[in-house]
Amino acid sequence: MRTTKKLVIMGAGGFGREVHAWLLDLISKGECKATNDTVWEIAGFIDDVSNAPDIFAGLPPILSKIDEYVPEPDTYVVCAIANPAAKKLLTAKLLDKGAEFFTLIHPTVVIGTNVVIGKGTVICPFTVLSTDLVVGDFVTINSACTMGHDTRTADYCTLSGHCDVTGGVTLLEGAFLGSHAVIVPKVVVGEYAVVGAGSVVIRKVAPGVTVFGVPAKRISG
Secondary structure (H helix, E strand, C coil), rough: EEEEEEEEEECHHHHHHHHHHHHHHHHCCHHHHHCCEEEEEEEEEEECCCCCCHHCCCCCCCEEEECCCCCCCCCEEEECCCCHHHHHHHHHHHHHHHEEEEEEEECCCCCCCCCECCCCEEEECEEEEECCEEECCEEECCCCEEECCCCCCCCCCEEEECCEEECEEEEECCCCCCCCEEEEECCCCCCCCCCCCCCECCCEECCCCCEEECCCCEEEC
């Protein structure tokens, strides 16, 4: 008898729709490919405000609000929330209910040796994870990022598209990198700090602050 395993996407905004596309890739040719005894399907979204399925063709339905979601057997939640603080809050609520989270690694991602990837993390197309590095739980790595050797990315971090995290960098819990941000070797980005799009970080970023520019300078926090 075949078992159906379902995927529920938490967040139906723009990133949620991207995650839906990457899951379709994964189901068709990746690690979620159907076998003789298992079939994977995308059941739908959980979201509090979006009506994306009414606007965009081909999307599955909104199943419930996030707080109202009730985990079911053989069902896995995919975190499509990019905001680090919201990610931590919402995943904790679902974990308390017993939800299981799926780790999405797109088939085009390049993974080197001695790479550790945590649960509930989403890694989008054409990202490169080089060697001897750690990616924590519920990390979001958008398309075409590069993670250098010996990097450490803590839980709930988010990297927007085309970020370059070079060798020996440490991103502490909840750090957020805007698109095309560059972190030079061995720099530490503090908890829930924000690095603006296109910035080049050459020195330590304190927790909770926002930096921007080339070189990146503190602008708030």
